[in-house]
Amino acid sequence: xxxxxLIKAAxxxxxxxxxxxxxxxxxxxxxxxxxxxxxYSFLEMCKTPELAADVTMLPVDLLGIDAAILFSDIxxxxxxxxxxxxxxxxIGPKFANPVRNLADIxxxxxxxxxxxxYVADAIKVIQQRLNGKIPLxxxxxxxFTVMSYLVEGGSSKDFKLTKLMLHNEPEMAHKLxxxxxxxxxxxxNMQIAAGVNAVQLFDSWANALSWDDYKEFSxxxxxxxxxxxxxxxxxxxxxxxxxxxxxxxxxxxxxxVISIDWNVDLLDIKKxxxxxxxxxxxxxxxxxxxDKKLIKERIYKLFDRMKDENGFIFNLGHxxxxxxxxxxxxxxxxxxxxxxx
Ligand code: CP3
Numbered sequence: 001x002x003x004x005x006l007i008k009a010a011x012x013x014x015x016x017x018x019x020x021x022x023x024x025x026x027x028x029x030x031x032x033x034x035x036x037x038x039x040y041s042f043l044e045m046c047k048t049p050e051l052a053a054d055v056t057m058l059p060v061d062l063l064g065i066d067a068a069i070l071f072s073d074i075x076x077x078x079x080x081x082x083x084x085x086x087x088x089x090x091i092g093p094k095f096a097n098p099v100r101n102l103a104d105i106x107x108x109x110x111x112x113x114x115x116x117x118y119v120a121d122a123i124k125v126i127q128q129r130l131n132g133k134i135p136l137x138x139x140x141x142x143x144f145t146v147m148s149y150l151v152e153g154g155s156s157k158d159f160k161l162t163k164l165m166l167h168n169e170p171e172m173a174h175k176l177x178x179x180x181x182x183x184x185x186x187x188x189n190m191q192i193a194a195g196v197n198a199v200q201l202f203d204s205w206a207n208a209l210s211w212d213d214y215k216e217f218s219x220x221x222x223x224x225x226x227x228x229x230x231x232x233x234x235x236x237x238x239x240x241x242x243x244x245x246x247x248x249x250x251x252x253x254x255x256x257v258i259s260i261d262w263n264v265d266l267l268d269i270k271k272x273x274x275x276x277x278x279x280x281x282x283x284x285x286x287x288x289x290x291d292k293k294l295i296k297e298r299i300y301k302l303f304d305r306m307k308d309e310n311g312f313i314f315n316l317g318h319x320x321x322x323x324x325x326x327x328x329x330x331x332x333x334x335x336x337x338x339x340x341x
Contacts, residue, residue: 001135001197002233006067010198010235010257012278012311018303019066020336021137022329023239023259024319025059026071029326032058042087046072052122056136057129062326063333067135067198068126070191072119074141074202077183078150080112091154098153100161105176110183113190120194127195138196140188142203142225142240143180144218150176159208166217173217181221185228192230200237200259201225204318207242207261214246223253237280241318244269251277262317267305270312278311285316288324288332295328296335303339 001007005019045051055071075093079085084096148162165173188199206218226236238255244264251273260281270279287298306312
């Protein structure tokens with residue numbers, strides 16, 4: 001796998017073209033996902049290694065992307081810590097026992113990798129199916145983003161309760177974040193031991209934070225996690241929404257790759273980062289709703305802009321939306337594979 005496009009680009013080595021994968025590449029925009037989802041619940045799919053492998057393989061077989069990403073969710077770690085997690089149709093994730101005070105935080109367990117053994121099992125099944133063809137990316141949620149689901153009890157627009165805890169009860173917040181960080185290090189090392197070829201840390205909602213709060217409550221924990229990984233030959237990708245602002249700080253945590261949102265010119269931000277840090281991104285996912293002519297124009301424009309740079313992985317600035325036409329996603333992958341430097 002060390003010679004694959006993804007791993008070489010992640011380590012800022014030259015490649016014949018940029019590798020392509022897409023966040024949320026295994027999901028509801030695919031009919032074949034629904035064929036499985038209509039028979040099982042989302043958590044059943046995550047927890048049954050054969051099913052998780054079936055879904056992981058959908059974009060490998062149907063899109064021909066250059067990397068697979070483990071089918072799972074960032075919320076399996078807080079569930080293992082004691083969160084009572086469910087996913088209702090069209091309401092997203094819910095925790096029935098939100099974490100709002102010190103007693104709630106004290107009740108969370110931190111030796112939980114044994115409860116996540118199903119993820120290690122899924123990784124082994126997936127690697128058998130991939131059979132060395134392309135790398136497998138493992139992942140986990142970053143402490144701030146995971147904390148927000150535990151505190152809010154689900155998704156949130158404004159993160160009001162989470163930010164209130166950061167501001168009024170910072171010690172309590174740090175206690176919670178430390179516990180999540182510890183679990184995340186163990187969990188990602190378990191994924192590495194089980195055979196993933198790269199890992200991505202998802203700090204999806206970091207863009208809700210001010211610079212100082214990001215530094216104190218998010219960046220410090222992400223840096224701890226990255227420093228705690230057994231990462232020989234395993235590149236670490238750091239993703240957050242808000243990376244167009246936070247990337248220089250994210251670089252201080254020393255990931256191999258920073259995944260960039262679509263608000264910024266990718267070359268400009270790469271030039272502001274230390275040598276040897278690759279970038280991933282950064283097409284606005286909404287481009288994939290548009291006409292094919294525009295899809296091609298925008299992707300090739302990005303590639304032309306990045307053509308003199310090593311260390312570029314094509315991705316979207318965030319995940320594929322469920323109603324993006326499959327045909328457009330397939331078209332994007334095809335034209336990317338036609339591109340050569
Ligand atoms: O990228 C992939 O294809 C791999 C699988 C993957 C899922 N979730 C599957 C999923 C990954 C990498 C995630 C990460 C995840 N989960 C994030 C970070 C990524 C990001 O988009 O920023 C977050 C914030 C979550 C939490 C989560 N899981 C939410 C908010 C929801 C509901 C809303 C939504 O987008 O569906 C989920 C459910 C979820 N996770 C689904 C899938 C395929 C949908 C389940 C269904 O079919 O109903």
